[in-house]
Amino acid sequence: MDIVKESVQTIKGIGPKKARLLGKVGVYTLQDAIDYFPRDYEIHPGVTDIVDIRKGEFVSLSVKFQGRPQVLRKHKNMSILRWTAKDDTGSIVCVWFNQPYRANQYKVGVPYYIYGKAEFSYGGIQIHNPLVKEYVREIHNQCQIIPVYSLVEGLTQKDFKNLIGQALNRTEKGIEDELPSIVRERFKLADKGYSLYNIHFPKHQQALEWSRRRLVFEELFSIQMALYAIKEKFGTDNQGLIFQWDNKKMDKFIKDLPFALTGAQKRVVGEILEDLRKETPMNRLVYGDVGSGKTIVAAIALYAAVMAGYQGVLMAPTEILARQHYETLKTLLEGCGIHISLLIGGMDNKTKDQIKDNLSQGVVDVIIATHAVLQEDVQFNNLGLVITDEQHRFGVRQRATIAQKGNNDPHMLVMSATPIPRTLALIFYGDLDISLIDELPPGRKPVKTYHVPASMRNRIYGFIRKQTMLGYQTYMVCPSIEESDKIAVQSAVELYDELSSGPLKGLRLGLLHGKMNPVEKSCVMKKFEEGDIDVLISTTVIEVGVNVANANLMIIENADRFGLGQLHQLRGRVGRSNSQAYCILIADTKSSKAKERMDIMVRSNNGFEISQKDLELRGPGEFLGVRQHGLPEFKIANLIRDMDILKEVQTAAQWILELRDTGLKNSILEKAYNKFSHKLEEITLN
Ligand code: ADP
Numbered sequence: 001m002d003i004v005k006e007s008v009q010t011i012k013g014i015g016p017k018k019a020r021l022l023g024k025v026g027v028y029t030l031q032d033a034i035d036y037f038p039r040d041y042e043i044h045p046g047v048t049d050i051v052d053i054r055k056g057e058f059v060s061l062s063v064k065f066q067g068r069p070q071v072l073r074k075h076k077n078m079s080i081l082r083w084t085a086k087d088d089t090g091s092i093v094c095v096w097f098n099q100p101y102r103a104n105q106y107k108v109g110v111p112y113y114i115y116g117k118a119e120f121s122y123g124g125i126q127i128h129n130p131l132v133k134e135y136v137r138e139i140h141n142q143c144q145i146i147p148v149y150s151l152v153e154g155l156t157q158k159d160f161k162n163l164i165g166q167a168l169n170r171t172e173k174g175i176e177d178e179l180p181s182i183v184r185e186r187f188k189l190a191d192k193g194y195s196l197y198n199i200h201f202p203k204h205q206q207a208l209e210w211s212r213r214r215l216v217f218e219e220l221f222s223i224q225m226a227l228y229a230i231k232e233k234f235g236t237d238n239q240g241l242i243f244q245w246d247n248k249k250m251d252k253f254i255k256d257l258p259f260a261l262t263g264a265q266k267r268v269v270g271e272i273l274e275d276l277r278k279e280t281p282m283n284r285l286v287y288g289d290v291g292s293g294k295t296i297v298a299a300i301a302l303y304a305a306v307m308a309g310y311q312g313v314l315m316a317p318t319e320i321l322a323r324q325h326y327e328t329l330k331t332l333l334e335g336c337g338i339h340i341s342l343l344i345g346g347m348d349n350k351t352k353d354q355i356k357d358n359l360s361q362g363v364v365d366v367i368i369a370t371h372a373v374l375q376e377d378v379q380f381n382n383l384g385l386v387i388t389d390e391q392h393r394f395g396v397r398q399r400a401t402i403a404q405k406g407n408n409d410p411h412m413l414v415m416s417a418t419p420i421p422r423t424l425a426l427i428f429y430g431d432l433d434i435s436l437i438d439e440l441p442p443g444r445k446p447v448k449t450y451h452v453p454a455s456m457r458n459r460i461y462g463f464i465r466k467q468t469m470l471g472y473q474t475y476m477v478c479p480s481i482e483e484s485d486k487i488a489v490q491s492a493v494e495l496y497d498e499l500s501s502g503p504l505k506g507l508r509l510g511l512l513h514g515k516m517n518p519v520e521k522s523c524v525m526k527k528f529e530e531g532d533i534d535v536l537i538s539t540t541v542i543e544v545g546v547n548v549a550n551a552n553l554m555i556i557e558n559a560d561r562f563g564l565g566q567l568h569q570l571r572g573r574v575g576r577s578n579s580q581a582y583c584i585l586i587a588d589t590k591s592s593k594a595k596e597r598m599d600i601m602v603r604s605n606n607g608f609e610i611s612q613k614d615l616e617l618r619g620p621g622e623f624l625g626v627r628q629h630g631l632p633e634f635k636i637a638n639l640i641r642d643m644d645i646l647k648e649v650q651t652a653a654q655w656i657l658e659l660r661d662t663g664l665k666n667s668i669l670e671k672a673y674n675k676f677s678h679k680l681e682e683i684t685l686n
C-alpha cells in the first residue's frame with residue numbers, strides 16, 4: 001500500500017482514541033496529517049549571547065542553571081523563585097512568580113533554551129517567567145519558528161507536532177511532486193519534500209516563505225490546469241466562424257432601440273462585434289453590475305449572428321428569467337424577421353418536440369432556454385453564438401456541453417452581474433476576455449438601503465402602503481439557500497397568509513416560490529409585471545435577472561442569512577427606473593460580524609466592492625459555497641493574500657498549454673484532470 005495512505009494509528013503515540021479525535025478534523029491517513037498545515041507560527045528570535053542582550057528585548061538564550069534556586073516567600077499567597085543561569089558570556093537571573101515547582105523541574109549543569117523579556121534591575125539582567133525548553137542541537141543559533149495547529153479538544157500542539165513530524169519522516173520518499181519539474185525550474189520553486197518539512201518545521205523565516213510559496217503555487221496550479229483540462233476535453237477543436245453582416249442594418253437596429261446605448265454599452269458592443277468578425281472563436285465575459293443593461297448587448301450580438309446566417313442561443317439559469325428574456329428579445333428581434341423561440345423544462349413534450357425540430361432544421365434563429373437546451377436530443381442546424389446569462393450559475397462543463405452542439409466552435413459570450421473577486425475571476429475566467437459595463441443607464445439613483453431590526457416591522461408595513469399609494473410595487477423576499485428550500489417556501493407562504501389577512505390587508509399580494517409549477521409561476525410574474533400585484537412575496541426565485549422597472553421597494557427578511565453577493569443581486573431588482581428605490585434589510589444581528597456585513601450593504605452600492613468585502617469577512621470557503629458546489633477547499637492558498645502567486649501560476653499554466661511537447665502537456669493536463677475534474681465540473685460560483 002501507498003505509505004501516505006496508512007492510518008495515523010501506525011504512528012507511535014497515536015492510538016484508537018487519538019485517531020478518533022483526529023478524524024474530527026479530517027485527519028485519517030499520513031497524507032492527511034502532512035496536509036494539516038499550521039494555522040499560525042510562533043516566532044522566537046535566534047539565540048543571543050548574554051553579553052549582547054539589550055534592555056527590554058525578547059531573547060532566546062542557551063544557558064545552564066547554576067547553584068541552588070532561591071525561594072522567597074513574601075507572604076502567604078506569594079512566592080518568588082530566583083535562579084541564576086549562565087552561558088559562556090555572562091549570567092542572568094530567571095525569576096518566577098508563584099511557580100515554586102520550577103525548582104524541581106530543571107537540572108543544574110544541563111543545557112536549556114530560555115525565552116523571555118530581558119529586564120535590567122539592580123545592575124543585573126532578569127527574565128521574568130521565562131519559557132524553558134530542552135536543548136536541541138539543530139536549532140542552536142537560529143531563530144525558532146514554532147508551528148501552531150488548530151486543535152481539537154483532547155489533543156495538544158505536541159500531539160500534532162509528534163504526529164506530523166513522524167509522518168514526514170516516514171513518507172519522505174513516498175510523496176509525489178505534483179508540479180512538473182519544468183515549472184518548478186522555471187519559476188524557481190522549492191522541492192516538495194523540503195517545502196512540506198519547512199511548512200511544518202521551518203528552519204528559518206526564509207525557508208518558511210519559500211515553502212509556502214511553493215505549496216500555494218502547487219495548489220493553484222493544479223486547479224488551474226484541471227479547469228483547462230476540462231475545457232480541452234469537452235471543447236471542440238474546430239475552427240471558429242467569421243461572421244459577416246450588413247453594417248447599415250446593424251446601425252439601424254441600434255438606432256431603433258427604445259433607448260440610446262450608454263457609452264459603456266457602446267464600447268462593449270464594439271468589442272463583441274469585433275470578436276465576431278474574427279476566426280478565433282470569441283470567448284468573452286461581459287461583467288456589468290445589476291441593472292447596467294446587459295440584455296440589450298446580448299440582443300445586438302444575437303442580431304449579428306442571425307444576419308451572418310447562424311443560429312444563436314441565450315441560456316438563462318431560471319425559467320422566470322428565460323421567459324422574461326424571451327419576451328424582451330421577441331419585441332426587439334421579431335420585427336427584423338428573426339424567428340425566436342423559448343425552450344424550458346416546464347413545457348409540454350409536444351411543444352418541446354416541435355421546437356427541437358425547428359431548431360435542428362434551422363427554422364428557429366434564436367432560442368432562449370434554460371438548462372433544458374443542454375439535453376442530448378437538442379440539435380442545432382448551425383449554431384454560431386452561445387450566450388449564457390448570469391453565467392456563474394452554469395458549471396464549466398455545462399458551458400462546454402453547449403459549445404459542442406455547434407458544427408464548429410461557436411462564439412461564446414458570458415454575462416454576469418455577480419462580481420466575483422479578482423482572484424477568483426482569474427482562476428475561473430483566466431482565459432476569457434473581459435468587457436466591463438461600468439456605467440448605469442442615465443438618471444439612475446443609487447438604491448437607498450437601510451438595516452432595521454424585526455421590531456420595526458409595523459413601520460415597514462406603513463412604508464409599503466405609502467409606496468403602493470404612490471403607484472409603486474414591492475418585493476418581499478424570504479431567505480433560502482436553494483430555490484427549492486422547503487423552509488423558505490414555508491416562510492414565504494406563512495408571511496403571505498399573515499400579511500394578507502393582517503398588516504397589508506387590502507393590498508394586492510402575490511406569492512412566488514420554487515415549489516409552484518412553471519405555469520403558476522409565470523402567471524404570477526406576468527401579473528406583477530403588468531402591475532396587477534402590489535407586493536410580491538417570494539423566495540429567492542426572483543434573485544437573478546428579473547426586471548420590473550416599476551417595483552422600487554425591496555424588503556429582505558432575515559437578511560443576515562444571505563451572502564452579500566446575493567443581497568446585492570436581490571437589491572438589483574429595484575432601482576431599474578429613474579424613481580428613487582429603497583432596500584430594507586430586516587435582520588436582528590447578534591454578532592458584530594453580521595452587523596458589519598449589513599453595514600457594508602448600507603454603505604455601498606458597488607457590487608465589486610461588496611464581493612471583495614464578503615470574501616474577506618467570510619473566507620473563500622464559504623464564499624464559494626464549498627459544501628453546495630464541491631469546490632475543493634483551499635488547503636493553503638489564501639485568495640486575498642496570494643494574488644501575486646496566482647499571477648505567476650497563470651503565466652505557468654498558459655505556458656504549459658502552449659508547449660510544443662504535446663506529450664508532456666497532455667500528461668500534465670491528464671493528471672490535473674484525474675485529480676480534480678470530478679470536483680470541478682459542476683461547480684458554479686454563487
Ligand atoms: P442587467 O444588466 O441587470 O441584466 P437589464 O439588461 O435587465 O440589466 O437592464 C435593466 C433595465 O435598464 C432594463 O429595463 C433595460 O431596458 C434598461 N436599459 C438598459 N440599457 C439602457 C439604456 N442605455 N438607457 C436606458 N435604459 C436602459
Ligand code: MG
Nearest residue numbers: 294295389545
Ligand atoms: Mg440581466
